[in-house]
């Protein structure tokens with residue numbers, strides 16, 4: 001009896017929406033929570049920084065914010081869910097952006113953080129994205145050599161820049177013209193800018209584009 005009860009609890013838990021916890025059959029995020037996501041329009045989906053342009057699918061707010069927090073907190077299956085959102089978003093972008101022969105790379109997590117979480121969410125999303133769209137992928141170009149604090153835990157611009165400065169290192173050589181860097185969220189943009197800077201130091205000719213599931217405006221600079 002106890003075993004049946006445990007199986008029943010598992011079934012409910014396995015089939016619950018990660019945001020509202022309501023029973024939701026096969027959906028990791030139920031239709032009701034999903035319908036409240038605020039998706040960016042054409043002009044608000046792109047942000048330009050000195051070395052990189054970044055496209056982001058949604059606003060890092062409300063239920064989408066909770067979904068991304070769950071993604072970082074151990075809900076590994078959400079990597080496929082968010083990869084699909086990015087793939088569909090990518091297909092809506094202008095052809096002159098999407099028609100290049102990109103090498104897809106993730107924003108790497110520090111090895112200690114991967115050990116804690118059991119996976120790197122940006123790597124899984126980027127790998128799924130590249131495989132589905134038949135693009136090249138590597139998670140062996142850049143490593144995060146410095147264990148940085150979460151960027152959204154730092155409210156001050158100087159702190160965020162100092163936190164990420166020299167955090168990445170190129171560990172391999174490549175022979176491509178275009179790189180697409182994928183991450184879950186874009187906050188200040190400092191992380192992607194730092195990676196772009198690191199890549200450009202070694203490979204100044206490479207064109208780099210960023211793509212994230214969500215972006216927050218609170219920390220925009």
Ligand SMILES: [Zn+2]
Nearest residue numbers: 017020030033
């Ligand atoms: Zn829900």
